[in-house]
Structures are given as structure tokens and as C-alpha cells.
Amino acid sequence: MKKVYIIENLDCANCAAKIEGKFNAHPQVQEATITFATRQLRLAAEDPDTLIPELVEIARTVEGEVTIHPRETVHEHDHDCGCGHEHHHDHDCGCGHDHHHEHDHECHCGHHHGHETSHDEAHHSHDHGEEQDESPIPLLVGAGLFVAGLILNNLGLKWLTLAVCLVAYVILGRELVMTAVRNLTKGHVFDENFLMSIATIGAFFIGEFPEAVGVMLFYRVGEYFEHKAVERSRSQIMKAVDLRPEVVNLVEKDGIRVIPAEDAQVGHLLLVRPGDRIPLDGVVITGESRIDTAPITGEPVPVHVAEGDSVTSGCVNTTGQLTIRVERPLSESMVTRILDSVENAAASKPKIDRFITRFARVYTPVVVAVAAATAILPSLVTGDWGYWVYTALTFLVMSCPCALVLSVPLAFFAGIGAGSKKGILFKGGQSMEALGSVKAVVMDKTGTITKGDFRVQEVAGGHDVLKLCASCEQQSTHPIAQSIVACAKERNMELFQPDSLEEIPGRGIRAGVDGQTILCGNERLMAENGIAMDQIGEVYGTKVLVAVDSRFVGYIVIADTIKDGAKAAVEQLKTRGIATVMLTGDAEDSAKAVAAEVGIDELHAGLLPHQKLEQLQAIRASKGAAMFVGDGINDAPVLAGADVGAAMGSGADAAIEAADVVFMTSDVGAVPEALRIAKETAGIAWQNVIFALTVKAIVMVLGLFGHASMWLAVFADSGVAMLCVLNSIRVLYKKK
Numbered sequence: 001m002k003k004v005y006i007i008e009n010l011d012c013a014n015c016a017a018k019i020e021g022k023f024n025a026h027p028q029v030q031e032a033t034i035t036f037a038t039r040q041l042r043l044a045a046e047d048p049d050t051l052i053p054e055l056v057e058i059a060r061t062v063e064g065e066v067t068i069h070p071r072e073t074v075h076e077h078d079h080d081c082g083c084g085h086e087h088h089h090d091h092d093c094g095c096g097h098d099h100h101h102e103h104d105h106e107c108h109c110g111h112h113h114g115h116e117t118s119h120d121e122a123h124h125s126h127d128h129g130e131e132q133d134e135s136p137i138p139l140l141v142g143a144g145l146f147v148a149g150l151i152l153n154n155l156g157l158k159w160l161t162l163a164v165c166l167v168a169y170v171i172l173g174r175e176l177v178m179t180a181v182r183n184l185t186k187g188h189v190f191d192e193n194f195l196m197s198i199a200t201i202g203a204f205f206i207g208e209f210p211e212a213v214g215v216m217l218f219y220r221v222g223e224y225f226e227h228k229a230v231e232r233s234r235s236q237i238m239k240a241v242d243l244r245p246e247v248v249n250l251v252e253k254d255g256i257r258v259i260p261a262e263d264a265q266v267g268h269l270l271l272v273r274p275g276d277r278i279p280l281d282g283v284v285i286t287g288e289s290r291i292d293t294a295p296i297t298g299e300p301v302p303v304h305v306a307e308g309d310s311v312t313s314g315c316v317n318t319t320g321q322l323t324i325r326v327e328r329p330l331s332e333s334m335v336t337r338i339l340d341s342v343e344n345a346a347a348s349k350p351k352i353d354r355f356i357t358r359f360a361r362v363y364t365p366v367v368v369a370v371a372a373a374t375a376i377l378p379s380l381v382t383g384d385w386g387y388w389v390y391t392a393l394t395f396l397v398m399s400c401p402c403a404l405v406l407s408v409p410l411a412f413f414a415g416i417g418a419g420s421k422k423g424i425l426f427k428g429g430q431s432m433e434a435l436g437s438v439k440a441v442v443m444d445k446t447g448t449i450t451k452g453d454f455r456v457q458e459v460a461g462g463h464d465v466l467k468l469c470a471s472c473e474q475q476s477t478h479p480i481a482q483s484i485v486a487c488a489k490e491r492n493m494e495l496f497q498p499d500s501l502e503e504i505p506g507r508g509i510r511a512g513v514d515g516q517t518i519l520c521g522n523e524r525l526m527a528e529n530g531i532a533m534d535q536i537g538e539v540y541g542t543k544v545l546v547a548v549d550s551r552f553v554g555y556i557v558i559a560d561t562i563k564d565g566a567k568a569a570v571e572q573l574k575t576r577g578i579a580t581v582m583l584t585g586d587a588e589d590s591a592k593a594v595a596a597e598v599g600i601d602e603l604h605a606g607l608l609p610h611q612k613l614e615q616l617q618a619i620r621a622s623k624g625a626a627m628f629v630g631d632g633i634n635d636a637p638v639l640a641g642a643d644v645g646a647a648m649g650s651g652a653d654a655a656i657e658a659a660d661v662v663f664m665t666s667d668v669g670a671v672p673e674a675l676r677i678a679k680e681t682a683g684i685a686w687q688n689v690i691f692a693l694t695v696k697a698i699v700m701v702l703g704l705f706g707h708a709s710m711w712l713a714v715f716a717d718s719g720v721a722m723l724c725v726l727n728s729i730r731v732l733y734k735k736k
Helices: 013-024 048-060 137-154 158-185 192-205 209-241 334-347 351-382 385-397 402-421 429-435 463-473 479-490 523-528 566-575 588-598 609-623 633-641 653-658 670-704 710-733
Strands: 002-008 029-035 040-045 067-070 074-077 088-092 098-102 247-252 255-260 269-272 282-286 289-292 303-305 322-326 424-426 440-443 450-460 500-504 508-513 516-521 542-548 551-562 579-583 602-604 626-630 644-648 661-663
Touching: 002 048, 013 029, 013 048, 013 351, 013 402, 029 048, 029 334, 040 048, 040 334, 048 067, 137 158, 137 209, 158 192, 158 209, 192 209, 192 385, 192 710, 209 402, 209 710, 334 402, 334 424, 351 385, 351 402, 351 429, 351 670, 385 670, 385 710, 402 424, 402 429, 402 670, 402 710, 424 429, 424 670, 429 644, 429 670, 440 609, 450 463, 450 479, 463 479, 463 508, 463 516, 463 542, 463 551, 479 542, 479 551, 516 523, 523 542, 551 588, 566 579, 566 588, 566 670, 579 588, 579 609, 588 602, 609 626, 609 633, 626 633, 633 644, 633 653, 644 653, 661 670, 670 710
Parallel strands: 440 579, 440 626, 579 602, 626 644, 644 661
Antiparallel strands: 002 040, 002 067, 029 040, 074 088, 088 098, 247 255, 247 269, 269 322, 282 322, 289 303, 424 661, 450 551, 500 508, 508 516, 516 542, 542 551
16 A cells, blocks of 8 residues: 655755665565655555554654654635635644644635645645744854854954854754764764764864854854755745645535535536636536636647536636536546646656665765774874864765755756646656657657647639538538538538438448439549549548549548647757657558658558557667657557657546656647756756765865865855755746
8 A cells, every 4th residue: 555644854855865765674664755855755555554653763763853644634624705704724634733724825716815825745734833944043143153253263362262152052053963962872973963063063172163163153054045945946846736726616506605625526516717727627517718728738828618618627717707517526636636746756766866865875974984084094194183183074064965865856856847837747757867868759640740630621623512522421420521511611601401312331422412413432432433533643631532423523631630839849859869750550641741741750650559569669779768659548558668658638548647748738849848858857967966076075185185174065065955956946947
């Protein structure tokens, strides 16, 4: 059984990695994944709930204040708001505290309610009292005393300097030192708190009083801003994807009642006013409006909806008032599916992330060993114990690998958030990483490159050809027949009823009208009736030939419409040096015409699903890693077999399930965009790794060559971590 929990009071990404390792070592845990970016613990075990008390104890051997509680939160709503007032919620979070929140939500009744609930924790995991923002006051007091200590030190008042610096150190470092002592009793020698404590207390012992306080001050300031940056990025990413409503407006006989969104059932009628989000997936019962689908699909052009049209949760109703019938409850609606997708993606760790976690286990002990060697060996030779101990202490300051362990997963999390804002759902860090190595993009035709809607593209032989053919095809349910009739109606043609009508399977239709015989069908129908035809050139699509009384009078070409951005998307892929291939079950003629129009490099037509998979394997063998983009049920095996499978959001559920990436827009332009985001994200992750290690290495070398400085060491630790966090979220703000 798999279950998701919220794990709170995790201060350090490196500690989160250590806790995850300890959880996975537990004999009853099949798999445990901690995602620092979302504060989630995903636990697979026979009965996960029974393990939680034990796991909390294990976690507290690494971080003393850790709590774990179920993701789902029970709500007791006080909503008799008719629509205008504050809503009070009591939240039972399973963590032993009652939380009373006043919420500032958009209650989909056209008013804002003065409240502020953070949805940056998925599924109502609220920030609790113990997670409140750290007050900057101790930092300010400590900074003031540090300045006073510097002045006194410059005046040569050594004992007064020591006294002021001790007070400042107690204010700034008390908690850190106490945590270090607690953790030391549990065997955490390479804990960041312990290393910082040793480094700064050591500075006191060698007479560097102001420097000891300064290092602790700047470490705490760096930690404060790093924490703020992580919280801000977490909040921005989750707000971008958490579009679930708090409440909905239920239409009843005696008026409108506001109810919690999770209480809305299939079949309920909901009122959606202009400016409100569509709260749940449904169908319009009354009203018409324009819907802004950008929050879900990234598509900027509003879509017109009227009675009978389906609407997707998360989209914004811009103009008219709508009443919708709920088709899916909150747990199954698009807004929840998107949120789940992003959370699952954040928990799926790419290879670089797993590598960094393993690397961190080795890195800290190695740096500590180097520090010990630096303190002892040169001192034995030179006798200058003060200098070399100081140098060794600077190494301890920067020995924590937090910048690496935090920034790499955060980079992928930001990339996943950036994709979701553009209607691209990455299902994991591994999917993003795999996209970076794609050498060929293999696409299905219908529903991927083309819209899957058959339309009349050409009428040859005059106005009457369309009218005759449409009149004869009125009763047919064939998609081609329906597209001919639709075209005639669009042109306001008055159709007639034939006197007689005969459908000839695999050929077409024979009809009698006013004593004339009309034939509408393919070349076989014409040949069997001995009708000579004019030479017809190469055309893209299906030809319907028309003859009247054994005389050929013209033809109609029906074809699937190529998507607007398909050609531009293929060009973008080519500029990236990526090969483009089309695999389709359609006939070769129409497939060739589409491939030529769009600019596809290679085509394989007339394929059955298993043949598509065979062709894909051949393409992978010849060209390298392949991404397959499709939308049909028959595409599911190929999607699963590709290095990266991508499904169009308009496609079959089986295809969406099997895919690694889902394009909500169903636009081919999302393919190069997804590749760009994935490449940038992987690039940022490596930038962080290289930057952090380079800065730390430079500071260590400077120390060994006589330019040791704890200030530099603090920058190499906290400063670098903060810069890496800011670099990680850069992809969120990048324009297309």
C-alpha cells in the first residue's frame, strides 16, 4: 500500500536525504521517498499508518522536531455565507494541534473573502504554528552586538570584546549548538550544526572573538534568506498548479448554497459567475461565455462555450454566467490530476539527484578528514598551530553539502512547475532528464500532427457537385459523408431528398433524383459502372468522385486538417538537430502529403500497433534515444516502449496514463517547448553542482595557500546555497 504524508520541520535538504535513507533501511518499509520541495513523504508498506510513530522517532534522530501527518485534512466548514463573509475552518491535521484559519479564498461566488491559506502544501497541508517564519529580531540584535564587538576589538579592549561577543554568540548560536549537542548523542558527527559549532567555538579559543560571532551571524543570515527563497519558490510553483477551489456555489430550488468543493457530487448543478474559475469538470446546462483555458493548457485564446459543451476545472469564465452540471468530483477533476501529476513528478528523482545524494555521503567526511589533516600535519612541521587550526576551521564551515542536495531537486521541481504553467505535464524528474538526450521525435499522424477532424479541402467541377453529393450522403453516418454534409450546410445550400438510395459497401452510394442516376464514391465504383474520368493529379486526402447518368462531373477532396503550429514545431525540432519521423496506420498517399506539408524527415505508413513498436525500436537503434508523441489507445504500447512517451491531452486516457509527458494544449508546438524546458532544467542543475563545488574547492585552495578566511567559507556554504536556490527557480520566469 502506498500513502502520502506531510513531513514538517525539515530544515535541511541534506538531513531530508539522510532521513530518507534511514526510512528505506527499515525492514517493513518497501520504499520511502522524501521530497524536500513539497515536504511530502511517499511511503510504500503493508500498513503505512502503523509505521508512522516509529518513523517519527527515526527522523528525530536526525532532526529533533520532525512531525509526520496524513496529507488529507478533515475540514469542518462554517459556510453559511450566502456569499459575502469570512469563512472559518477548523483543521484537524492529525498532528495533535487544532488549527483555526481565516481564509482569503476565491469562493467562486464573485467575492473575495478576507483570508490567507497557503496552498503551497499540496492537498491542504497548512503551515502550522511550529512552521511559522523565523523572526529576524535575534539576527538584528546579534548584528548590533557584532558591530559593537568589532569597535571594542579595534580599541584594544580584549575582555570587554570577549564579553560582548559571548552574549552575541549565545543569541545567534544557542539553538544551533544545543541541536549539535543533542545530535552528537545520537552519533551525528558530520551534522552541519556540529561542524558550525566546532568551527566557531574553535575561533573563540584561538582569540578570533568578533570573527566567531561574524561567521555565526552571516551563516544564520544566509540560512534565513535561503529558507525564504525555498519557501517562496515552493509557494510559487504550487500556486501555479494548485487551482482547486475551496468552495462551490450549489444551485438549489430555493437559491444558491455555498458548499465545500469536495462535497460536490456528480450531477450537482453549480453556478459559475463571470471572473470565477470553473471549479469542477462539467457540462454547461445554461448560459454561454468565453473560457480562458490558459491556466490549464497555456493556450492564450479564449474558447467559446454554450449549452452542451464540456468545461474543464481550472479554466476561468470570462464573460457570461454559466450553470454547469458536475461530471467528475474534485478528486477526479483536471485541477486535482494536474496537482497530483506535479507532486508525483517532484517525488520521481532523476539520476543526477540520486548521484548527488550518494556524493554528499562521501563529500562531508572527506572534507572533515582534510580539515583534521590540515590542522595537525602542517602544524607539526611549522609549529604554527594557530594559523593551521584556523584554516581547518574554515574547511569545517563549508563542509556541509546542502547547496548541492537542495538545489538539484529544486531545479527539477521548478522545471516541472514551469512546464505546468505552459500546459506541459512532466510525470517525473527522470522524464525531464531523458528528454535532454532525445535524438529523434517520432509522431503519430491523426490527433498529433493533424486535428482528427475531416473537412472538405477542395471541390472540383462546380457548385452542384457539392450539393448533389451532400444530398445523397445525408443519411450516412460515415465521417467523410458527415464532413461533406457539414460543408454544404456551412455554405447555406438547400439539400434535397433523393427518390431512391442504395449504399454499396466499400464503394459509395447510388441515388435516383428526378429520373437521373447519381453515383458518389471511389474509383472502383466508377470503374465498375464504366465511367471514364478526367486525369486527377496528386491530392492530399480522400477523393469522393461524382457522376450523373454515367458522366463524370467532378470530385470532392476530404482530408484531416493539419494543426496550425505543426510546421513551425517541426522546423524548431530540426534547428535543435533532432530527427523527425511519422508513424501512422493511415494510407501512404495521405500520410505522404501530410509529411511533405509539415516537413517530416522520415515516414512509415499503414502500420498496425505492434508494427509501430517495431519501427520505433529500429529508429532507436539507428538514431538514438527517441520520444514518441501520440494520442490514441493503440499508441499506449509505443508510448510505454519509447525513451520518452508524450501524449496529447485531448487523447485517450490509456495513452495519457502510459505517457511520461502530457501536452494539455494538444499542440505540436509543446514538443520543442518541452525539450527546451527539460534541457534548461538539466543545465541549471549541473550549473549548481559545478558552481558549488568550484567555489568550495577555490576557498579550500586559498586556505591552503595562506589566504584562509571564515567569511569566504561562510559564502562558500550559505551564500552558494542561496545563489543555487535562486538559479534553480530561474526557469520559472523564462519566457518562451
